[in-house]
Amino acid sequence: MRIDCPHCGPRDRREFSYRGAVLPLPEPGAADEAWFAHVYLRDNPAGPIEEYWQHEGGCRAWLVATRDTISHRIHAVRAAAAR
Amino acid sequence: MRYSLRRVLWEGLRGQSGWKPAWREPEKRDSYDVVIVGGGGHGLATAYYLAREQGISNVAVLERSRLGLGNVGRNTTIIRSNYLLPGNIPFYEHSLKLWEGLEQEINYNAMVSQRGVLNLFHSDGQRDAFARRGNAMRLAGVDAELLGAAEVKAMAPLLAMENTRFPILGGLLQRRGGTVRHDAVAWGYARAADARGVDILQNCEVTGIRVEGGRAVGVGTTRGPIRAGKIGLACAGRSSQVAAMAGLRLPIESHVLQAFVSEGLKPLIDCVVTFGAGHFYISQSDKGGLVFGGNIDGYNSYAARGNLPLVEEVAEEAMAVMPRLGRLRVLRSWGGIMDMTMDGSPIIDRTPVEGLYLNAGWCYGGFKATPASGWCFAYTIAQGRPHALNAALSLDRFATGALVDEAGTGAQPNHH
Ligand SMILES: Cc1cc2nc3c(=O)[nH]c(=O)nc-3n(C[C@H](O)[C@H](O)[C@H](O)COP(=O)(O)OP(=O)(O)OC[C@H]3O[C@@H](n4cnc5c(N)ncnc54)[C@H](O)[C@@H]3O)c2cc1C
Ligand SMILES: [Zn+2]
Numbered sequence: 001m002r003i004d005c006p007h008c009g010p011r012d013r014r015e016f017s018y019r020g021a022v023l024p025l026p027e028p029g030a031a032d033e034a035w036f037a038h039v040y041l042r043d044n045p046a047g048p049i050e051e052y053w054q055h056e057g058g059c060r061a062w063l064v065a066t067r068d069t070i071s072h073r074i075h076a077v078r079a080a081a082a083r
Numbered sequence: 084m085r086y087s088l089r090r091v092l093w094e095g096l097r098g099q100s101g102w103k104p105a106w107r108e109p110e111k112r113d114s115y116d117v118v119i120v121g122g123g124g125h126g127l128a129t130a131y132y133l134a135r136e137q138g139i140s141n142v143a144v145l146e147r148s149r150l151g152l153g154n155v156g157r158n159t160t161i162i163r164s165n166y167l168l169p170g171n172i173p174f175y176e177h178s179l180k181l182w183e184g185l186e187q188e189i190n191y192n193a194m195v196s197q198r199g200v201l202n203l204f205h206s207d208g209q210r211d212a213f214a215r216r217g218n219a220m221r222l223a224g225v226d227a228e229l230l231g232a233a234e235v236k237a238m239a240p241l242l243a244m245e246n247t248r249f250p251i252l253g254g255l256l257q258r259r260g261g262t263v264r265h266d267a268v269a270w271g272y273a274r275a276a277d278a279r280g281v282d283i284l285q286n287c288e289v290t291g292i293r294v295e296g297g298r299a300v301g302v303g304t305t306r307g308p309i310r311a312g313k314i315g316l317a318c319a320g321r322s323s324q325v326a327a328m329a330g331l332r333l334p335i336e337s338h339v340l341q342a343f344v345s346e347g348l349k350p351l352i353d354c355v356v357t358f359g360a361g362h363f364y365i366s367q368s369d370k371g372g373l374v375f376g377g378n379i380d381g382y383n384s385y386a387a388r389g390n391l392p393l394v395e396e397v398a399e400e401a402m403a404v405m406p407r408l409g410r411l412r413v414l415r416s417w418g419g420i421m422d423m424t425m426d427g428s429p430i431i432d433r434t435p436v437e438g439l440y441l442n443a444g445w446c447y448g449g450f451k452a453t454p455a456s457g458w459c460f461a462y463t464i465a466q467g468r469p470h471a472l473n474a475a476l477s478l479d480r481f482a483t484g485a486l487v488d489e490a491g492t493g494a495q496p497n498h499h
């Protein structure tokens with residue numbers, strides 16, 4: 001598995017740390033249920049998922065990869081800051 | 084048909100012509116009192132204990148492929164009850180006690196071998212942590228012994244005691260832990276459940292859960308619809324997807340865990356050894372192969388295969404703890420899909436949908452739990468409430484904050 005870092009180019013998976021699914025952050029004053037769902041509940045899809053990977057062994061940027069959980073194929077990578 | 088030494092001899096004399104299939108291939112019926120989704124170890128054990136302990140035998144187990152092809156046939160076969168937290172210890176000890184009587188009870192040789200599980204420690208801090216765990220176990224009536232370096236060396240002479248980075252200072256030993264032939268557990272429970280009237284329906288994938296007025300009343304399957312008084316889900320790595328059919332979102336991520344087996348060798352390691360400075364465990368099968376594994380790969384996955392970085396990590400750990408393994412050839416490696424929860428502990432409970440029950444979140448430690456999981460899930464389904472043994476393993480603990488987090492790493496499934 002290789003991840004194509006927008007800053008560094010394609011690099012080995014070993015350079016990256018997995019940081020979990022990209023989830024919308026509730027509003028600061030949102031109800032407990034919204035925060036509970038954010039922290040604990042997951043869609044856990046079989047198929048494409050948007051997730052954070054941090055290029056720890058490289059530029060240290062947080063990236064958003066769209067990866068297929070069945071084939072492990074990575075379809076797209078962008079910098080997390082580039083919303 | 085009862086299995087016995089006399090039967091083996093008798094069949095030997097008449098050309099093995101009298102053996103019968105261990106379970107039936109029944110026709111699907113339209114309706115059952117209880118439908119169990121998932122014919123892995125947990126689903127089959129649940130069906131067996133429903134019939135045996137709860138007196139409910141109008142039960143079907145629905146399996147999307149064939150029995151034994153899921154995690155029950157992919158794990159590294161280790162059983163133990165060396166847990167730390169009050170919510171876990173009695174449950175896993177109940178499981179170990181059930182293992183101890185299982186083969187006689189179901190008349191099936193599952194090769195339960197209490198060869199001992201030895202957890203090595205490599206620092207003073209880790210010794211303290213293991214001593215604490217051992218004390219917690221002993222307070223709960225579970226066997227545990229803290230060994231020094233000399234005792235460990237005598238027990239497992241292959242270990243690299245003097246490794247500069249990770250010297251072995253001792254180990255926590257549970258003598259009653261060990262290994263069990265995993266496939267035989269699926270087959271044995273299937274045969275025992277079938278003998279009590281349970282229908283095992285293979286190649287029967289559940290594609291939908293029918294909910295009417297907040298109550299689960301049946302399932303849609305690739306072999307047609309089935310009505311059910313109650314439905315129990317035991318789908319291991321697929322739990323999120325099957326639960327979503329009833330509109331539930333679970334505190335679970337699916338991850339891949341790999342395992343490895345070496346070429347066959349003469350007897351070399353006579354217990355289960357785990358390396359405490361990383362995550363590595365090894366034992367020797369009765370066929371002679373060394374069976375070993377390590378961590379999950381660390382990212383969500385529904386592929387029953389992993390990637391090379393983890394293979395490298397496992398090999399490094401093997402070399403750190405038993406350098407002599409370096410000359411061995413690995414015969415096979417494979418992966419299984421783990422339902423990792425947010426606190427690393429499983430869930431056996433009711434759900435917000437009436438009549439729908441959940442058995443999930445076994446992470447990479449669910450094989451040892453198979454008997455107690457089936458026993459407690461059968462109780463929970465039949466009585467409509469959890470048994471004291473699985474009361475802490477509730478679905479709402481994530482909302483209430485009563486987590487059962489053995490590793491203490493928080494809501495990050497890939498760290499448990
Ligand atoms: C490599 C590896 C090593 C492991 N090592 C150990 C160990 O040493 N000790 C230990 O205690 N645990 C270990 N485990 C964990 C253990 O194997 C699992 O936690 C346990 O087997 C899960 O329960 P099960 O047997 O019911 O799962 P499974 O056998 O996976 O059963 C679930 C079943 O549900 C079926 N299913 C899914 N969706 C549907 C559907 N829609 N309709 C119908 N059926 C469906 C699947 O086909 C599957 O057969 C290991 C796991 C792996 C992968
Ligand atoms: Zn980079």
